[in-house]
Amino acid sequence: MIQLLRVDHRLLHGQVVFSWCGQLNPNCILIANDAAATDDVRKAALRLGKPNNAKLVIKTVDDSIAAINEGKTDKYSLMIVTGNVKDAVRLARETTQIKSINLGGTKSAPDRHALSHAVYVSDEEEKLLHEAAAEGIEVFIQAVPSDSKKILT
Numbered sequence: 774m775i776q777l778l779r780v781d782h783r784l785l786h787g788q789v790v791f792s793w794c795g796q797l798n799p800n801c802i803l804i805a806n807d808a809a810a811t812d813d814v815r816k817a818a819l820r821l822g823k824p825n826n827a828k829l830v831i832k833t834v835d836d837s838i839a840a841i842n843e844g845k846t847d848k849y850s851l852m853i854v855t856g857n858v859k860d861a862v863r864l865a866r867e868t869t870q871i872k873s874i875n876l877g878g879t880k881s882a883p884d885r886h887a888l889s890h891a892v893y894v895s896d897e898e899e900k901l902l903h904e905a906a907a908e909g910i911e912v913f914i915q916a917v918p919s920d921s922k923k924i925l926t
Contacts, residue, residue, distance in 0.1 A: 775846070775870045778853045780861045781877040784809060785822045785829070788877070788917060789854060794824050796918040801828040801849035805837035805864060806856045827852075834860045841868045858898040865910045873911035874902070876925075889914045889923065 776797045781789060784804055794802070802823060809815045810833045823829040828849070832840065837853070840846055841864075853871075855861045858879065865871040878891045885893035892914050894902070902925055906912045912925040 774849075775841070775851045775853060777875055778855070778861055778864060778871050778873065779875040779877045780856070780858055780879060781854055782856050782880050783878060784854050784856055785819050787822075789852075790822060790824050792917040792919075793852065794827060797850070797852055799827055799850045799852040801830060801846070801851050803837060803840075803846065803851055803853045804829070804831040804855075805834050805853055805860060806831070807833045807860075808856070810836070834863060838864060838867045841870055846870075858894060858901060862901045862905045862910075865905060866908070871910070873913065874905065876902075876912065876914045877916055888925070889916075891916055 776799055777793065779793065784806060785802065804819060809819060810831050816831050819831060820829055853864065855864060861874045865874055876888065876892045879893050881893045885895050887893050902912050906925055914923040914925065
């Protein structure tokens, strides 16, 4: 069962491990990120931050979609983390099991505007998020489980 799909440019870090994993108690974390999946040093660094009670899998976005659609993830209580909005929307659109996207943290940049204190998006990303919401995918901002959900409409 997929418990959460989170967008966080830092991928796996304290907020994800302690807050979200503490709340959801997943037994597997899937990092769906092309750059991380093809960088052995980055994979090793991510493995250092994983919680002891969860398996960590790092795959490309294509391989993540295939694994979900083939049922390979069905046996897990799964949390998925991706590094950007585009990949998250693609994961949600190309699988039937993902019903929502949690916006947790994206970098500020000159071509981005704030949706919250920690979520910055380009005009194109905001359009993608609104399209996903119009398709029935819940899109929400929530840094940690104790924060209120802010639904993107």
